[in-house]
Every structure is written in C-alpha cells, then in structure tokens.
Amino acid sequence: MEEKLDLLKIREQISSLDNQLLGLAAKRRELTMNVAKSKAHIIRPVRDQQREQELLVKLIQQGKALGLDAHYVTRLFQLIIEDSVLNQQAFLQELKNPNTKTPTVSVAFLGDKGSYSYLASYRYFSRRAEEIIEYGCASFNDILNQVESGNVDYGMLPIENTSSGSINEVYDLLQHTNLSIVGELSQPIEHCLLSAGNTSLDAIDTIYAHAQPVQQCSNFLNKQSDIRIEYCESSADAMQMVEKLTQPNVAVIGSEEGGQLYGLQALQKGIANQEENHSRFILVARKPVDVAEQIPAKTTLILATGQAPGALVDCLVVLKQYDINMTKLESRPIQGRPWEEMFYIDLEANLKSIAMQECLTKLTELTRFIKVLGCYPSEQVNPTSVPFAALHNE
Ligand SMILES: C=C(O[C@@H]1C=C(C(=O)O)C=C[C@H]1O)C(=O)O
Structure with missing residues (x-):
C-alpha cells in the first residue's frame, strides 16, 4: 500500500x-x-x-x-x-x-483523413496556419485541378520515397501544370499492418493497400504465404475498407497514427523494406513565392536538351561554373517523342540570386525547353x- x-x-x-x-x-x-x-x-x-x-x-x-x-x-x-x-x-x-499569411488554408491531398498526404499536410501547416480546410482527392491529377481552378489554396503531393524512389506519376503531371512548388517536407513513413478488432498475422489472407506502400513493403509481403493484395486509390481508402469489413482475415498497410482515426490496431509495426523510410512531399500553389535570403533555398527546373552528344553534360558544367549544387536529377520520357527525355533538376540555390539568374540564362541557350517549377525553402x-x-x- x-x-x-x-x-x-x-x-x-x-x-x-x-x-x-x-x-x-x-x-x-x-x-x-x-x-x-x-x-x-x-x-x-x-x-x-x-x-x-x-x-x-x-x-x-x-x-x-x-x-x-x-x-x-x-x-x-x-x-x-x-x-x-x-x-x-x-x-x-x-x-x-505577407500575402500568403492567412489563419485558415485549404489543402488538397490524396485520399481521405489518415492518408500519408493528410498527415504531411497537417505537419507542414502546424507551424504556419491555425486551421486547415481539408480537401481529400481521388487522384494526383485531381489535386492539381483543384488548385489550378482556385478551389483550394494548396496541393500536397508525394514526390519521392527512400525505398521506392521517384513517384513518376507526379513528375509527369508537373510537366503540364502552371502551378509552382512553394514548399517541401520530408516525412518519416512508418508502415504498419493494421486490422480491425482482435486477430493475428496468421489469420490474414487479404491486404488492402495503395500501390506505393505495397512496393515499399515488398520484402515483408513476399514472406507472407497465400496473401491476396487488394489495391486501393489511397491508404485512407484501404483503411476505410478494412474498418467497414471488420473481418479477422483482412488487414491494411497504413500508419498507426492514421489507423487510429478508423479504430484500427497495429498487428505488426515497421514492415517497410528500409528502416529509414521517408517520403518527400512538395506543396504546390497558383503563385510562386520568394524565398527569404536568410533561408537555404531550393530551385526545381525541368528542361529538355537537344539530341546531341554531351548535351546534358554541357548543362551540368554550367551548374559547376556557378558553384550550384544539384541535389536531384530525374529523367522522364516526353509524351509523343519516343526516346526523348525531360530532366527534372533540384538545385541548392535561390532563384533570385545573381548566380542562379546568370545560370538560367546560360541554360536557356543550351536547351530546347526550360521551365522553373518553383523556388522554396529547404526543410532539411x-x-x-x-x-x-x-x-x-x-
Ligand atoms: C537561435 C538561433 O538560431 C539557430 C538556432 C539555434 C538554437 O535554437 O539554439 C542556434 C543557432 C542557429 O542555428 C541563433 O542564431 O542563436
């Protein structure tokens, strides 16, 4: 006592x-x-x-x-x-x-409450806004449409993951949008196998999940025998499905935090291939922003070079001349031009800096097409x- x-x-x-x-x-x-x-x-x-x-x-x-x-x-x-x-x-x-400071922001993201993009939106705006008006979307394309049409202020899009790499669909959509990247966020993605009610891993024969988590958890999934994967449009859709079914043989891949919104419990935690599983998200808006000089900035460009030997190297040499560090280089096919590529380049530079402006002029001379997708604060x-x-x- x-x-x-x-x-x-x-x-x-x-x-x-x-x-x-x-x-x-x-x-x-x-x-x-x-x-x-x-x-x-x-x-x-x-x-x-x-x-x-x-x-x-x-x-x-x-x-x-x-x-x-x-x-x-x-x-x-x-x-x-x-x-x-x-x-x-x-x-x-x-x-x-100052024009971007509002207590309430509306944000479009993939899926419903509890999706990884939903969690990223809340995390990003926790320091920036008092209230979020949520706009869950069924596809990445829909997110861009909602922002382009003025229906919402921002769109949150996953762009790459440490296990599964670049999210090509998002890269391809960025080729055709007028929106600007205004922010980024790196978010730990802790995949769990979640279920509704009491059950065990042995009893599970069907797993509901979005294609990205399936890729990122392939080692764990390959080890499970006789499991059927039901693909869903988002992790939130998958969680809703499992909540509705409430059967001991079904489970979903999602975050523990998101699963709580649907009364789901973790049967197994940490099921991603890599322990350090992170996704990088970008935030898009209709108007570009200026990045304050006191903050490390990133600038994202897309460009297409001519079909000449060393054309890309010539562009990279310009970056070297201006001492601009490249943090990512991604290539994607150009629709209607077989075997030609569009390059996506992330640079550690402020778009308004003299070096970046001069560098852009030189790159414009060397490329067939060049577009600035945005300049935004680096959150790393x-x-x-x-x-x-x-x-x-x-
Ligand atoms: C608070 C400052 O800004 C930053 C944050 C620091 C902190 O939180 O202690 C220290 C140095 C800076 O990187 C500062 O410059 O003092």
Whole structure:
C-alpha cells in the first residue's frame, strides 16, 4: 500500500517536472523567435552551426556534471534546435511573402483523413496556419485541378520515397501544370499492418493497400504465404475498407497514427523494406513565392536538351561554373517523342540570386525547353554534429 502511494507521489512529481520542461521549451521558442526578428533586420542566415556546436559541447559538459549521458543530451537538443530553425524559417518566409499569411488554408491531398498526404499536410501547416480546410482527392491529377481552378489554396503531393524512389506519376503531371512548388517536407513513413478488432498475422489472407506502400513493403509481403493484395486509390481508402469489413482475415498497410482515426490496431509495426523510410512531399500553389535570403533555398527546373552528344553534360558544367549544387536529377520520357527525355533538376540555390539568374540564362541557350517549377525553402535541417572528444569524455 505504502509502495503504491509512493508511486503515485513520484509520478505526480514527474508530471509536474514535465510540465515545467514544456514551459521552458515554450520560453526558449519565444526567445528564438526574437532571434529571427533580429536576423530579419540584419539579414543573417537562420542557421549558425558554429553557435549550435558551441552550445551542444557546453550542454554535454553541463549534462555530464548532472549525470546525463552525452548522446541523450545531444539528441534532445538537436531536436530542440531543429524546431527552432524550422520555426524561424517559417517566420521569415511569411515576412517575405505577407500575402500568403492567412489563419485558415485549404489543402488538397490524396485520399481521405489518415492518408500519408493528410498527415504531411497537417505537419507542414502546424507551424504556419491555425486551421486547415481539408480537401481529400481521388487522384494526383485531381489535386492539381483543384488548385489550378482556385478551389483550394494548396496541393500536397508525394514526390519521392527512400525505398521506392521517384513517384513518376507526379513528375509527369508537373510537366503540364502552371502551378509552382512553394514548399517541401520530408516525412518519416512508418508502415504498419493494421486490422480491425482482435486477430493475428496468421489469420490474414487479404491486404488492402495503395500501390506505393505495397512496393515499399515488398520484402515483408513476399514472406507472407497465400496473401491476396487488394489495391486501393489511397491508404485512407484501404483503411476505410478494412474498418467497414471488420473481418479477422483482412488487414491494411497504413500508419498507426492514421489507423487510429478508423479504430484500427497495429498487428505488426515497421514492415517497410528500409528502416529509414521517408517520403518527400512538395506543396504546390497558383503563385510562386520568394524565398527569404536568410533561408537555404531550393530551385526545381525541368528542361529538355537537344539530341546531341554531351548535351546534358554541357548543362551540368554550367551548374559547376556557378558553384550550384544539384541535389536531384530525374529523367522522364516526353509524351509523343519516343526516346526523348525531360530532366527534372533540384538545385541548392535561390532563384533570385545573381548566380542562379546568370545560370538560367546560360541554360536557356543550351536547351530546347526550360521551365522553373518553383523556388522554396529547404526543410532539411541536418543535425550539427559534435566533436568526438565532447561525446567521449576526452
Ligand atoms: C537561435 C538561433 O538560431 C539557430 C538556432 C539555434 C538554437 O535554437 O539554439 C542556434 C543557432 C542557429 O542555428 C541563433 O542564431 O542563436
């Protein structure tokens, strides 16, 4: 009895401390927003990795004195710093594009509540809007139509995945749209096998899923004998189906978080081929945005070269001349022109920079067709590493 009372008391103390930690995290966030305001005036980059490293080394030392291990302190503060950087970026981006700041945004995404695109939309706008008007669509094409027609403000589209690669259908649609890419988001995709009610993996003979998760979980699926795959238009459709059927022999591939919206439970977690399974999403809108100078920017181009030897190399040499790093190069066939390719290129550059403008002029001379799909803030915040000595007591 005494032990039980003690447990309650200790838990109360823990909860009270957790609440204080949250209060401190909120205060820290407020201070970093003041830092962002100062950077807006003096035009300094949001990221200062030297300051981050100094901060981490000091915190590791202070943590050690309190009995906290170096890896724990590092991970904790890398997460806090990532949040700080992304919030500062969102703030400066709004300052640069005041017309895009609205408390309510309407977003088109694939599927219904609980789809991966739905979760990505909420995550992206959590720092940027107070309310989302959801617009679930049946296809990628429909998402673009909804934005193009002015029915919704934004469209969220998956573009690539660390297991299954590029999403070709989205690349092909981008060739013909007038929309601009205005943002990106990388989201961990944690596939689970979900079911309605009590059942076991052995009892499952039918799995409902979208084609992308099926590809990304092929190793797990190949190991299951006598399983039938029922393809659905989105993971949300698949989850709705399994919720409706409520049978012990059916399951669905989806996220645990999304499955909760349909009362589904995880029979098995982490079923993707790669443990680190991430998808990159792009956000499209009718008007392009300018990226604040303090933020690392990406520019996406599509271009077609002539059929001459080394034509693509000539374009890449121009990038080298202007010291512009390319983070992705993808090629897709051009409809009606057999064996000719359209190249999609992601560059680490701000479209408004002198280097990028000069580079574009040169590329235009070298290509048959060139179009800027958009310039947007890079959301990739690679954690600052700490020196080996700081981590290992030296
Ligand atoms: C808050 C700042 O901006 C960024 C975030 C940091 C943080 O959250 O501690 C540290 C350095 C910068 O990368 C700053 O420059 O001080």
